[in-house]
Amino acid sequence: MQSWVDWLDLRLDYRLIRNRISNRILPNGPGWVYTSASCLLWLLVIQCITGLLLMATYCPSMTSAWASVHFIDQSSAGRFLRGIHHYASHAMIILFGVHVLRVLCTGAYRAPRELVWITGLLLFPLMIVWTVTGNPLSVSQKGIAQIQVEGNILGSTPVFGPFLRRLLFGGEEIGSLTLTRLYFLHVGLLPVLVGGLCFIHLQQVIKHSPFRSPDDPEPTSTPELLTYWPYQSVRNMISLAIIVGIICFFAWKDGAPLYAPADPNLAFSPRPEWYFRWLFELRRHFSGNTEFIATMVIPSAFLFGFMAAPFVDRIRSHWLAVACRLLIVVACLGGWSRLTMISFIQDGQDAEYLAETAEFDKLSARALELARTVPMTDKGAIELLRRDPQTQGPRLFARHCLSCHSHSGPKTPGLVAAEPSAPNLYGIGTVDGITGFLVSERIASDEYFGRTKFREGDMVQHIQGLFADDGKEDAAAKAQKIHAMAVALAVEAQTDGSDSPDVATGRELIKSSGGCTDCHRFHDQGELGTAPDLTGYASSSWLKQFISKPTGERFYGDRNDRMPEFASDPGHPELNLLSSHELDLLIQWLREP
């Protein structure tokens, strides 16, 4: 055995290397403040391993990315790994800040360690770019909106900006190539660059550390001379275990977030991750052509200012240098936290922003629910929400109907028009919704025809005459009749499948004493041309025809009030306000919100 180890050492010199690393002596002996460096290195290793494992499943395509990330989350191990990868990236940024401040405070960057300091500082922007390129990879609405803004920031750099932006996006706008570019940066170029810089960084650290020869006896009285292994290493590993423990806790409890899939048809107000909030706030104070000062000049000035520290330090007295260092640390921390706080506080007070965030969280939860229950098609995750009536219905209603109609029930506030001027469409086709047309107080109210030109029309007058309190019939019998007619019509709408005797009674009433067929057609009785058809009233196909062309013969004809034709021209679908698919979604939602 020994001979094999010797054989290997003769060829690799590994004992020498191991000795240089493990028998290093730190300036003031082992201590907890030195653990940040080692924790960063091991987190980087964890990121590389979890990242490699995720690569085995993830698919960098605009259609498949979200679905593949969701697929990873389906197994508890995959969800946990992705959680670690996510939370460790945040932990690394915090640790990096701590590490830089520690080095700054202790002045560990001074000669001959200038290159340790400079390579370390160069790693910071690379790390940031690494996380920035990772966030959009799931092709969520949030991630894509963020990279859009980050690309625009890059594009606002003078001279090279537009070129760099096109390089990142792979064209003028975000598209399929953008995702490939981000993936290339995230798993290809950045690991190589960071790996190279890390190598120089560590090589410099080791080269400029004193070390003890293995033949020297272990010092017992001077703790400053204790070697790195195991006296510093044990501290490192305890710190690392605590940090990884925290990461694992969040990874297990919450997993990494997966937001709603990106849809270019959705408007979204992106906010950067917490570590960019200060820049986000700073940008507000620079406008137009001076914006690159906030996004490029100030961060670069900090970076290069820090890099110059070892050279500036030489020309000042020791105490002045210490004071300057502390001042810089306090100023940086203070400025950073102040800007970050302002940004969060402002958002916290912005009711519209909070409402939008809550709405987006609901959308994300809905997307995850659909992904579990609805089969994913080859068009990708974008179709999940696009085909979901519950999501698209209110949206379409708000865009096309809400200027006149409300959609608001007694229990659900729903959507309320600013100036309602047409019937409230909540419960359309249900027994209760239809009953309202047959009750004289309700049909003339603002919930029905109150604000339309039918307010004093034949229908309202007919109902008022038919069910007026004339003392001949008692109220209960009238209510019974109204209910029967409403049930019969709800069967037309296919919202009520009951075969109770009410249905037959109701049908009979509609055709006879109800007097409906004097104006309306109902199956084989009555004529079209005076009032909307009651055959199949409020069924999906009836509503589709009606919304497409309310001026059609089957509906209002030239008696139509103000209802627009939403799809009057089947020959030119692109000129219609609503596509056939959108109509289906809207109607499905209207019928079962």
Added chain:
Amino acid sequence: MNRRELLEWVSGGFATAVGTVVGLPGISYFLGGTQRESSGESRFSRLIKVKDLVPGRPMMVPVMGQKVDAWIQSDQQAIGRVWLIRESQSGSAGQTVRALSSICPHMGCQVQAPSGGKSFVCPCHRASFGVDGQRLSDPKTGERNHVPRDLDELECRLVRDDETGDNWVEVRYEKFKTGLDHRVVGA
């Protein structure tokens, strides 16, 4: 030049040649996707019937067109959005429709019209604009508007379809660079 120097030059020369053969196409390939796409002349797109716009209430309308995304070409995709504001209610002679790009000139977020469309607000940095697209100072704090220029007004015309007798709103959709105090066409 002695023998040693010559061999050094030759080694260096071959190394450079090999590097160039691999490197130059590499650079050219990488920059290939970055050539500006020749989008050609922007055309008027027919968006909506005038009568479907409620006077005084801004409406966001998607502009459909052909979209080329690297290796995928798709028709009838939303290539952008415009806010349309119909200004008068009187007959066709007095009708005017204003079209504003929905892209905030600050950094490209989608401008919204909350509170019934009395003004536009960009949700990203809370800039407000009047319904005519002019920058307004912050209504709550009175802070000066930080956006470099007003919302971009797009060329808009009303066209009568003789077949159906409908009046249509047509807009020449263009995108302008964000972050500049003057308009420059481009994403």
